[in-house]
Amino acid sequence: MLADTAREVTVTETSDVPASFDAALSNVGRRALVTGAAGFIGSHVCRTLLRGGWTVTGIDGFTDSYDPVEKLMRAASLARLAGMTLAVGNLADMELDTHLDGVEAVFHLAGRAGVRASFSSEALYIRDNVVATERLLRAARRGGVRRLIYASSSSVYGDGEVPFHEDAPLSPISPYGKSKLEAERVCLDTGGRDLETTALRYFTVFGPGQRPDMGLRLFAEAALTGGRITLLGDGTQRRDFTYVTDVVSATVAAADSPVSGLAINVGGGCAVSIAEVLDLLARLTGSRLQVDRQPFARGDVKTTSADLGRAQRLLGFTPLVPFEVGYEREVAWLRERLDQKVGVPV
Numbered sequence: 416m417l418a419d420t421a422r423e424v425t426v427t428e429t430s431d432v433p434a435s436f437d438a439a440l441s442n443v444g445r446r447a448l449v450t451g452a453a454g455f456i457g458s459h460v461c462r463t464l465l466r467g468g469w470t471v472t473g474i475d476g477f478t479d480s481y482d483p484v485e486k487l488m489r490a491a492s493l494a495r496l497a498g499m500t501l502a503v504g505n506l507a508d509m510e511l512d513t514h515l516d517g518v519e520a521v522f523h524l525a526g527r528a529g530v531r532a533s534f535s536s537e538a539l540y541i542r543d544n545v546v547a548t549e550r551l552l553r554a555a556r557r558g559g560v561r562r563l564i565y566a567s568s569s570s571v572y573g574d575g576e577v578p579f580h581e582d583a584p585l586s587p588i589s590p591y592g593k594s595k596l597e598a599e600r601v602c603l604d605t606g607g608r609d610l611e612t613t614a615l616r617y618f619t620v621f622g623p624g625q626r627p628d629m630g631l632r633l634f635a636e637a638a639l640t641g642g643r644i645t646l647l648g649d650g651t652q653r654r655d656f657t658y659v660t661d662v663v664s665a666t667v668a669a670a671d672s673p674v675s676g677l678a679i680n681v682g683g684g685c686a687v688s689i690a691e692v693l694d695l696l697a698r699l700t701g702s703r704l705q706v707d708r709q710p711f712a713r714g715d716v717k718t719t720s721a722d723l724g725r726a727q728r729l730l731g732f733t734p735l736v737p738f739e740v741g742y743e744r745e746v747a748w749l750r751e752r753l754d755q756k757v758g759v760p761v
């Protein structure tokens with residue numbers, strides 16, 4: 416019952432991604448490996464690929480970055496879908512070759528995310544982001560994979576000049592950002608004619624299923640349960656929030672784009688301040704938010720904003736879901752989970 420409900424919610428939410436019958440037919444027989452398949456974005460990527468006719472193997476290590484039960488619930492829901500196979504293991508030490516047999520494209524979304532936690536557990540970030548990526552790249556090359564798409568991050572820019580352009584100087588200010596940049600370089604440097612690689616720099620991804628450590632979800636959970644919101648900083652910091660189905664569209668499009676060795680921004684197209692987020696949340700929930708103010712957090716940049724020219728040119732990418740619409744969907748999804756007393760949203 417739980418899994419059925421979860422599946423319904425997710426299928427509705429991926430409906431922004433067009434999947435025509437013809438497109439699905441043309442993908443039949445194509446095999447993809449999705450790492451981080453039980454994660455927030457990885458699980459959406461798996462569903463979209465399956466809907467598009469691909470056969471998908473997912474790998475996830477169910478790391479302790481947040482409650483692994485949340486990841487297990489996503490995995491259980493995915494495992495019911497035709498064309499989906501799941502393997503459990505950490506890319507940093509698991510056997511990989513058998514999972515790459517016949518794989519045409521690798522969507523590498525496994526990674527230890529989160530800026531703040533990275534200051535206290537740097538070694539885990541190196542293992543899960545850098546070592547894992549190096550091993551995967553070597554295995555992909557051995558396995559004859561045609562293309563690898565890496566989930567990089569806007570964190571590689573640090574507090575750079577906005578909008579961030581892919582060729583701008585990169586100076587990440589957190590161990591997380593540094594590990595993502597190192598892994599991105601491993602991908603782009605290892606790529607070549609036999610294995611084409613693309614790094615997609617995602618900008619703060621949100622929507623149903625969002626990670627429980629991310630601000631938008633924490634704010635909404637507090638608002639819906641009468642809890643207190645912790646605001647780090649004065650609310651003027653801005654984020655280029657990107658709705659998850661837009662991120663998935665760009666990611667899947669990268670599998671067929673004739674581009675290699677490049678980083679490409681994937682952003683939502685509009686930088687929204689945290690103060691604006693809280694105003695919208697108060698309207699969406701009809702509640703008076705209780706906000707505790709604290710100093711800016713280490714590693715938080717002032718503004719993120721993506722230059723989307725390259726994504727438009729090379730991937731035909733345009734974000735479709737405006738922030739207000741996407742956040743309303745995330746809040747509705749959370750409200751439904753809380754109303755049903757389903758402890759673990761999927």
Ligand SMILES: NC(=O)c1ccc[n+]([C@@H]2O[C@H](COP(=O)([O-])OP(=O)(O)OC[C@H]3O[C@@H](n4cnc5c(N)ncnc54)[C@H](O)[C@@H]3O)[C@@H](O)[C@H]2O)c1
Pocket residue numbers: 450451452453454455456457474475476477478480486504505506507523524525526527528529542543544547566567568569595616617618619620621626
């Ligand atoms: N969510 C965002 O706003 C955002 C922004 C920029 C980049 N990214 C990147 O996108 C990817 C997915 O992010 P998410 O928000 O879905 O995070 P997530 O934590 O929900 O998903 C990542 C998944 O990867 C798994 N994993 C981590 N390290 C692994 C390893 N070494 N081997 C096997 N499995 C491993 C985790 O168990 C988890 O299920 C990450 O690489 C993240 O750095 C995310």
